[in-house]
Amino acid sequence: MASIKPLGQRVLVKRLEAEAVSAGGIVLPDTAKEKPQEAEVISLGTGGKDDEGKTIEFTVKVGDKVLISKYGGTEVKIEGTEYLIINENDILGIVG
Amino acid sequence: MASIKPLGQRVLVKRLEAEAVSAGGIVLPDTAKEKPQEAEVISLGTGGKDDEGKTIEFTVKVGDKVLISKYGGTEVKIEGTEYLIINENDILGIVG
Amino acid sequence: MASIKPLGQRVLVKRLEAEAVSAGGIVLPDTAKEKPQEAEVISLGTGGKDDEGKTIEFTVKVGDKVLISKYGGTEVKIEGTEYLIINENDILGIVG
Amino acid sequence: MASIKPLGQRVLVKRLEAEAVSAGGIVLPDTAKEKPQEAEVISLGTGGKDDEGKTIEFTVKVGDKVLISKYGGTEVKIEGTEYLIINENDILGIVG
Amino acid sequence: MASIKPLGQRVLVKRLEAEAVSAGGIVLPDTAKEKPQEAEVISLGTGGKDDEGKTIEFTVKVGDKVLISKYGGTEVKIEGTEYLIINENDILGIVG
Amino acid sequence: MASIKPLGQRVLVKRLEAEAVSAGGIVLPDTAKEKPQEAEVISLGTGGKDDEGKTIEFTVKVGDKVLISKYGGTEVKIEGTEYLIINENDILGIVG
């Protein structure tokens, strides 16, 4: 399978369908406010660097279900499936 | 119960009803100025990192009643209840 | 009494009435420029952190009369009295 | 006399009249460019902090005649006299 | 052949044709969102400097297929072929 | 003579007339681009501070002919002569 290794502190995520979401108990609100979306972490980036040049570890790991900002990230399609490349800082939380 | 672990220095809070608020003595003013809202801290994030890569400790703790900016944070609904994911820096104060 | 502990380098202040102000000798000018307001420091925040993670000490102390920017801070009402939560950096000076 | 201790790296200055200015030899130009104003330093602030938490020393001292940006600072009236609270960084130079 | 050595943390890349892209399995989506583009790394820059003056190593290497933001980089033509000079930070990921 | 000691990393310069400029060989172009102006350094400031609190040395010295941005600096008139107070960072180069 063709794959993408995100650069730096970015991660590759796959959005979860609304149906799957409601089953898991997380329902996104129906208001004018910015709404997050559930997604699954598919792969981690090469890692960002801190001020001393050391690679920053990721807080999320592959397989984590995460909440992401609806308008965050960049879409990319791999072998017919849509993914998002998003900076880890733009992940709001991990769904447990 | 499905739960959300906020990422970094974010916290998950639940807004308190206006009725409960007035009973506790904190009444939000009726002017054109930005009005804070009372909320309860439900869970703490994974912790932000300082310049040396150490996890920053939270000042608020689970159960704290806090004042938050009316327009701060991102709404998320878990099993039918609305919550907010908000950066700790956007919490104005702890109601004691 | 219900109370609020401001978070970080914020302080809780109570605006002083214009009458009390003129008695104390500080009169705010009548021009188009930004006008500061006198206020009394009611409580200090939990303390901000410097780059090394140490809590920054406050320069103002409880009871200080201070000049604040007219449009600075966030209003909050506690048991019928209006207060302001304001960052210490937005306090212009201490009235002595 | 009521007094004001400016907070941080701010100073309290009193604008000098245009008459006194022309006598001293400094005349402000008559063009469309931003025009500085002469003022006298009345009191120094409590001192700003550098990155290591040490108080930064002031370059100006009480009694210095300084040039300030025409639109800099915040006006405040003490016992009938107008003053300005201005950040030391916004002082252009010392008139010697 | 005339060549260009990008300055600092920039790299020289050559966009891949859409045909080649679909063969490799990466298809860019057909929505209103910002769409990345596939490109091949032709040469690395002279290297940026970190806060201590050391040259930052590149994460990508010559020959890597990368995803870049559609509007990132600056076009340049060398002997009839179009290239892009782009900052490594604007590379979204490496196609593997 | 009344004088001005610029504060921090600022310098006091005096614009050179266009006639004198053409004699010296530097002619400013006649296009729509931002045009620099020639000026002579009259006095140096008190010196800016680096991150460790040490005074930064000036690169220019009194008497240097410099090129400055046409719209940089603040005008001030001393005993009938116009000067500019300008940050050293806004000096483009030294005319040698």
Place this chain on the structure above:
Amino acid sequence: MASIKPLGQRVLVKRLEAEAVSAGGIVLPDTAKEKPQEAEVISLGTGGKDDEGKTIEFTVKVGDKVLISKYGGTEVKIEGTEYLIINENDILGIVG
């Protein structure tokens, strides 16, 4: 010959004619995108300072042919010839 020593991390460059450029193999594209221009480095600046106050070395050297952003730098004419003063960070690459 009158000369200019650029201040800090700036360099003095001279734009190369389009004719000379095409001969050398670098042709600038004919699209709506920002187009770089070829130029020759005439002289280096006095050198910028890093956070520790040390002079930063230049990556380019006198005589280098460089690509610069079309809208970068400030024009200046010396003895009838047009030059540009440009920050080294705005040089895209070295033509080799």
